[in-house]
Amino acid sequence: MEYLLSKMRKLYRNARISQKLFLAFSMTIAIPVFIVSFLFIRTQETQLYNEAMANGSSHVARLNEQLRSRMDMLENVSSTVLTQKTFIDFIHSNMREDGLRLVKFRQNHFEQMHNIIQSNEMISELSFYVDNPNLYEIWPEIYHYDRFWPQDYWLTLRDEGGAAYRLFAYKDGEHTLSYYRLVRLQEQQQKHPSIMEIRMDHSVFFSELLDDTGGDFFSVIMDGADPSKHVYNAQHQFSLHAGDQLEVILGSIHQQLDMLQQNSPIKVKVGDNTYYALYRYIAPLEAYVVDIASHHALMKEPRYWYGLVVAVTCLALLLMLLIVSQTTKRMLRRLDLVLSSMRKVRKGQLNEKIDTGLEGNETGDEIDEVAISYNKMLDELQRLMTQVVDKQLVAKNAQLHSLHSQINSHFLYNALESIRMLAEVERQPAIADALVSLGSLLRYSMQWRSDTVALREELANIQSYIQFINFMEGRGLELSTDIPQEVLSYAIPKMCMQPIVENAVHHAAPSHGTICIHITVEVESDSLLLIKIRDDGVGVEPQVLAQLQAVLHEDLDTPIVASKNGLGLENVHKRLQLHYGKDSGLWIDSVKGDYTCVTIHLPWENVNLGGW
Known part of the structure; x- marks a missing residue:
């Protein structure tokens, strides 16, 4: 916490004055507006929720009344059917003994029964199941009891007062509701009583429920005993949006259904979504009529208000930022x-x-x-x-x-010359040549008559250095040049090539190996002198090369620090730029395992050349 506060204080301290003023205005104006707006929206959400629950409860009650009215209508039709005593008596009699009697029955009593069925659009089929061995099954309304399943269902009907509903009928129950009623108890020649079955398609009986494809509430008829059985409109927006989670939602709601608490809404959470359910218990159907709505659908209008408040506040803050910016710009x-x-x-x-x-x-x-x-x-x-x-x-x-004053150069040169002559007398030409090279190196490095030298002098010093290194380390370093004669007399900064050659000798050659160093000079566009020092050594790692190039591109204001090898490449580069400008300096190019090439960029106009 202290770290966070410290970080915030630093950010505030480093912010511009206009930003600080904007922050002050935001805290005094925007934040209270946000708080008041969101409190108002929360109040509206609560009110909207209460209104939605009231509307849903009214809708459930209305569906409950409609379904009970239809069940009453269905029971009236069954009572009317059972008043056709002649029809009932005939299907329990011997229908095979007299064909003429069967024809008259078809023309009169059966036709009347058929008209009763056809006059009610809700009824898709009406059937009688009679335990009569002399029954004729020549019409779809009359069947022998053997065709009824389950055989002992009449016991349930007897216990429930002679009639009962099944939300999902025994026959084609996935899409059909049935009403069963005892017609006549078993007689001496009967093993089972007669049963009447009235079957209705769900799409007809629950027509208003299934025709509703819009609205925030989704209506479902749930079987009271089996949570996997329910009737609903699969084309409703709720059903389409829920997709595979619909069964999980219905199952979660079914677990909380209670016929004694049917006036209290149910709240369930499935995944990241919350759902509300209102319900009524329909006792004859042993089912619940349930209205379901998602919190997301009910609160879509408040969400719009949230977006509107955020958008208006952001526009106000933007306008405030412009005003503060212009004001502080004029003031400061x-x-x-x-x-x-x-x-x-x-x-x-x-x-x-x-x-x-x-x-x-x-x-x-x-x-x-x-x-x-x-x-x-x-x-x-x-x-x-x-x-x-x-x-x-x-x-x-x-x-x-x-x-x-400390170095008596003449004494040193005379001593080296005496040792060289002694080496020649002793017939040690290698030692003599090495002493000549060393003397040339010392003379060149210790005599500073001017800050610049001719290009040929720098090359001669490099040649002496290569010869001395070959003698001292027993190596076979090779030096070759390709330089126009007219360039050899041009003045260049003294010792600007020496550190590059030293790097090639110490870093480019493989262990106990040899390399070839090639020096070329060319003039580019009559304004730039390019001195290229190339070796065929081991090259530079790509990562190291990138670091070197980055160092050579740093700002000139960075301090110059001597490297462990004395005047390193970085220092040569920076001193060249300090004296000749940013167009001068070094550039390094290398391919791992192939070569390394260092290019010195100097102005071609010789009168502009200066020293260290």
């Missing part, structure tokens, strides 16, 4: 001048002072006071920098004079 434009001058000074432009516009003895405001102090600081900074540079030059000259 002089402070922007101070910041602009500071950025230029950071890039090295120490003469970028601030024009305050004050006249005479005017003092100005706080920002003007900052500008005046800033200008004085720049003057003092320039004076101190000049003083430091002068001190460094004096110290450097003193150090050089001290070195020159």
Whole structure:
């Protein structure tokens, strides 16, 4: 927590003044608006929920009344059918003894029964199941009891008062509702009583329920005993949206159904969604009529309000940001001048002072006071920098004079010459040649008549260095050049090629191996002198090469630090750029296992060349 607070304080401290003002306005205006808006929306959500539950409860009650009315109608039809006593007596008599009697029955009593069935559109089929061995099964309304299943269902009908409903009929029960009624108890010649079955398609009996394809509530008739059995409209938006989760939703709701608590809404959570259910118990059907709605559907209007509040608030904040930005820009434009001058000074432009516009003895405001102090600081900074540079030059000259006074170069050269002559007398030409090379190296590095030398002198020093290294380390280093004659006399900075050759000798050659170093010089576009030092050594790793190139592209303001090998490539590059500009310097190119090439970029105009 303390770390987070510290981080926030730092962010606030580093923010611009306009951002701080915007934050202050946001906290004093936008946040209270957000809070009030969301509290209002929450109140609207509660009210919307109560209204939805009231409408759902009313809809469930209305469906309950409609279904009970249809059941009453169905029971009236069954009572009317049972009043056809002649029909009932005939199907229990011997229908085979007299054909003429059977024909008259077909033309009169059966036709009347058929008309009763046809006059009610809800009834899809009416059948009698009679335990009569002399029964004729020549019409679909009359069957022998053997065709009825289950055989002992009449016991259930007897216990329930002679009549009962099944939400899912025994025959074609997936789509059919049936009403069973005892017609006549068994007689002496009967093993089972007669049963009447009236069958109705679900699509007809629950027509209003199944025709409803819209609205927030989804109506379902659930079997009271079996949670896997229910009737609903598969084309309803709720059903289509729920998909495979519909059975899980219905099963979760069925677990909480209670006929004694049917006035209380049910709330279930399936996955990330919440659902509400209102229900009524229909005793004759032993089923529940249930209305289901998702929290997502009920609260779609409040969600729209949430989006509207967020959008309006964001627009208000954007407008506030523009106003604050313009206001602070006008108020603090002089402070922007101070910041602009500071950025230029950071890039090295120490003469970028601030024009305050004050006249005479005017003092100005706080920002003007900052500008005046800033200008004085720049003057003092320039004076101190000049003083430091002068001190460094004096110290450097003193150090050089001290070195020159400590080394008696003539004594050293004479000693090396005496040793060389002794090596020749002793017939040791290799030692003699090495001493010549060493003497040339010492003479070249210790005699600084000028900061520049001719290109041929630098090449001669490199040749002496290669010869001496071959003698000292017993290696076979090769040096080749391809340089036009007219370039050999041009002046270049002394010792600018030596560190590159040393790197090639120490890092490019494989262990105890040899390499060939090739030096070429060319003029590019009459304005740039390119000196390429290429070796056929082991090359540079791609990652290391990328790091080297990144170092060579760094800002010139970074300090120059001597490497462990003395004046390294980075220092050569930076000193070249400091003296000749950003178009000069080094570039490294290499392929692992193939070659490494270092290119020195110098201005071609010889009069512009200078030294270290």
